[in-house]
Amino acid sequence: MSNFNSPIRLSSSLIKHLKYRVRMGCNPLLPHSRSFTTTEGHRPIIVHKRSLDILHDPWFNKGTSFSFTERDRLDLRGLLPPNVMSTEQQIERFMVDLKRLEEQARDGPSDPNALAKWRILNRLHDRNETMYYKVLIANIEEYAPIVYTPTVGLVCQNYSGLFRRPRGMYFSAEDRGEMMSMVYNWPADQVDMIVVTDGSRILGLGDLGVQGIGIAIGKLDLYVAAAGINPQRVLPVMIDVGSNNEKLLKDPLYLGLQRHRLDGDEYLAVVDEFMEAVFTRWPHVIVQFEDFQSKWAFKLLQRYRNTYRMFNDDVQGTAGVAIAGLLGAVRAQGRPMIDFPKQKIVVAGAGSAGIGVLNATRKTMARMLGNNEHAFQSAGRQFWVVDAKGLITEEREDLDPEACPFARNVKEIHRQGLREGASLVEVVQQVKPDVLLGLSAVGGLFSKEVLEALRGSTSTRPAIFAMSNPTTNAECTPEEAFSIVGDNVVFASGSPFKDVDLGNGHIGHCNQGNNMYLFPGIGLGTLLSGARIISDGMLQAAAECLAAYMTDEEVLKGVIYPSISSIRDITKQVAAAVIKEAIEEDLAEGYREMDSRELRKLSQEEIKEYVQNSMWSPEYPTLVFRKE
Ligand SMILES: NC(=O)c1ccc[n+]([C@@H]2O[C@H](COP(=O)([O-])OP(=O)(O)OC[C@H]3O[C@@H](n4cnc5c(N)ncnc54)[C@H](O)[C@@H]3O)[C@@H](O)[C@H]2O)c1
Numbered sequence: 001m002s003n004f005n006s007p008i009r010l011s012s013s014l015i016k017h018l019k020y021r022v023r024m025g026c027n028p029l030l031p032h033s034r035s036f037t038t039t040e041g042h043r044p045i046i047v048h049k050r051s052l053d054i055l056h057d058p059w060f061n062k063g064t065s066f067s068f069t070e071r072d073r074l075d076l077r078g079l080l081p082p083n084v085m086s087t088e089q090q091i092e093r094f095m096v097d098l099k100r101l102e103e104q105a106r107d108g109p110s111d112p113n114a115l116a117k118w119r120i121l122n123r124l125h126d127r128n129e130t131m132y133y134k135v136l137i138a139n140i141e142e143y144a145p146i147v148y149t150p151t152v153g154l155v156c157q158n159y160s161g162l163f164r165r166p167r168g169m170y171f172s173a174e175d176r177g178e179m180m181s182m183v184y185n186w187p188a189d190q191v192d193m194i195v196v197t198d199g200s201r202i203l204g205l206g207d208l209g210v211q212g213i214g215i216a217i218g219k220l221d222l223y224v225a226a227a228g229i230n231p232q233r234v235l236p237v238m239i240d241v242g243s244n245n246e247k248l249l250k251d252p253l254y255l256g257l258q259r260h261r262l263d264g265d266e267y268l269a270v271v272d273e274f275m276e277a278v279f280t281r282w283p284h285v286i287v288q289f290e291d292f293q294s295k296w297a298f299k300l301l302q303r304y305r306n307t308y309r310m311f312n313d314d315v316q317g318t319a320g321v322a323i324a325g326l327l328g329a330v331r332a333q334g335r336p337m338i339d340f341p342k343q344k345i346v347v348a349g350a351g352s353a354g355i356g357v358l359n360a361t362r363k364t365m366a367r368m369l370g371n372n373e374h375a376f377q378s379a380g381r382q383f384w385v386v387d388a389k390g391l392i393t394e395e396r397e398d399l400d401p402e403a404c405p406f407a408r409n410v411k412e413i414h415r416q417g418l419r420e421g422a423s424l425v426e427v428v429q430q431v432k433p434d435v436l437l438g439l440s441a442v443g444g445l446f447s448k449e450v451l452e453a454l455r456g457s458t459s460t461r462p463a464i465f466a467m468s469n470p471t472t473n474a475e476c477t478p479e480e481a482f483s484i485v486g487d488n489v490v491f492a493s494g495s496p497f498k499d500v501d502l503g504n505g506h507i508g509h510c511n512q513g514n515n516m517y518l519f520p521g522i523g524l525g526t527l528l529s530g531a532r533i534i535s536d537g538m539l540q541a542a543a544e545c546l547a548a549y550m551t552d553e554e555v556l557k558g559v560i561y562p563s564i565s566s567i568r569d570i571t572k573q574v575a576a577a578v579i580k581e582a583i584e585e586d587l588a589e590g591y592r593e594m595d596s597r598e599l600r601k602l603s604q605e606e607i608k609e610y611v612q613n614s615m616w617s618p619e620y621p622t623l624v625f626r627k628e
């Protein structure tokens with residue numbers, strides 16, 4: 001039996017490994033260390049490693065694309081098949097493999113091979129990041145539903161089984177007091193974007209605990225693919241304060257802390273410590289809060305938004321996307337934008353997303369009505385909010401403070417033939433809304449009865465937003481919407497659905513109303529402006545930019561959101577709008593060589609050019625070895 005005083009015996013293989021690490025210039029006692037250099041442009045990259053270390057490093061790995069001379073320079077000879085492939089050949093080989101799976105897929109409502117595709121893409125991500133993003137960007141329409149909603153939901157649910165190579169950082173309740181030093185374990189000296197979750201409300205799937213890291217990874221994939229954030233400078237983070245999901249707590253394969261969630265001040269102390277640690281190491285980082293249960297989403301946003309560069313995607317990103325869609329719906333009715341404050345809107349769901357949408361939409365209406373208290377009060381009367389307990393009125397007991405401003409006046413509601421707790425069907429029947437918007441996480445909530453009631457809408461073209469994710473949580477499908485309410489409706493869903501063949505040569509267009517159209521641009525614009533905080537004005541500018549992206553011709557056809565294939569261009573425009581607003585609000589402090597004075601001199605076109613030139617593209621840099 002060994003005790004602490006006995007000499008340590010090292011196995012011969014361990015000695016060999018340590019000697020090898022010394023030879024490679026690494027500290028044998030520290031975990032694997034990497035050197036980080038920028039890959040923008042076509043400049044060579046100086047690397048301090050060779051041989052297998054290069055092949056195992058996805059930032060530098062080119063797989064079969066290493067040229068003969070590079071293989072010699074980097075001691076790779078013999079470690080790869082001899083045939084040198086071009087990038088195109090490599091990608092083709094990969095795509096053939098991927099497509100084979102699809103050909104075998106049965107054509108069902110969901111993709112039976114979605115998880116298999118995720119695994120293949122994930123493995124590529126592990127071994128060759130450049131190629132991974134090249135594939136993702138070139139085929140974004142096809143593979144966003146795999147790396148993002150809906151499949152990412154399935155991935156999070158099955159994360160224990162799917163976990164291979166760790167990605168990102170985990171801060172847990174057990175790490176209290178250690179985070180300030182732990183944060184230095186991450187190898188990158190520069191981090192631009194963090195997406196953090198506590199796993200408490202992953203999409204509409206509830207508390208998935210530590211497995212929620214998948215959502216942070218998926219969101220950051222879009223930051224790289226859509227916003228051109230350098231993948232070396234993104235960091236997915238999971239704050240593991242436990243889980244209240246009893247199934248997970250009993251699962252022996254669960255990878256997270258097997259304890260109930262911390263609450264109250266203890267919870268806040270963990271998140272505070274995390275924020276302090278990451279902003280100490282990377283003062284210019286932007287932190288996106290993702291999929292926190294609404295109980296904490298609002299509190300944390302209020303706590304940090306005036307001190308740190310952060311935003312909550314579910315509250316603020318979703319709000320902007322909804323506003324853009326709602327404005328699109330008005331245009332699709334052939335009405336002028338000024339009619340927006342007249343829209344009657346029924347919202348199902350009063351959580352972080354629903355309340356975020358309600359607040360921002362009310363403010364937008366109030367601005368159009370004169371931006372005074374009277375305008376704000378009258379805008380508030382355009383909404384009827386239904387949650388799990390039915391219509392919310394001032395009679396409701398124990399109402400969340402966030403929902404209070406939207407509780408309907410009891411007398412007014414009685415005159416409309418409604419009451420506290422009225423069902424969604426009753427509300428739709430009585431209100432005859434222009435818009436029915438769902439952020440309830442309840443699949444099928446817009447039942448046949450609800451949709452039939454919507455046929456009585458006073459609008460010439462009612463709009464249905466079934467925004468809950470993933471697919472199975474959508475409040476209704478586009479088929480149901482078009483067949484029950486009518487061919488003329490405007491339809492959007494949070495997760496992608498196919499367009500509907502209406503049978504008479506017409507297509508019922510299915511828009512994807514998802515915050516992916518805004519968060520990458522909000523992050524990129526904030527980064528490049530160097531704004532200290534993310535203001536309401538910057539978020540509003542992002543939403544307006546998205547709304548203006550669609551032409552009149554498109555919206556009249558019911559197309560209110562762009563195709564995901566143009567997401568890189570949309571993100572560029574959104575980022576430019578955010579920068580412009582940050583400059584106007586005097587928040588922009590500049591980024592790298594572009595200081596605040598230079599920024600202020602830029603014209604609208606030059607801002608767009610600046611954004612475009614700052615976006616990372618997946619190209620192999622030339623690698624050159626030099627000893628450290
Ligand atoms: N499309 C997007 O971009 C987008 C963005 C954010 C969130 N979402 C989706 O929105 C959903 C909700 O997210 P959240 O953060 O607000 O969740 P949440 O848990 O905070 O809120 C859910 C709300 O729905 C209400 N609800 C539950 N059952 C209901 C019922 N039968 N009828 C009416 N309301 C009911 C609850 O009372 C609660 O107010 C999730 O599915 C999420 O994926 C979509």
Ligand SMILES: O=C(O)C[C@H](O)C(=O)O
Binds near residue numbers: 314
């Ligand atoms: O993640 C998404 O697809 C959208 C949104 O952030 C959500 O929580 O559903």
Ligand SMILES: [Mg+2]
Binds near residue numbers: 203290291313
């Ligand atoms: Mg989310």
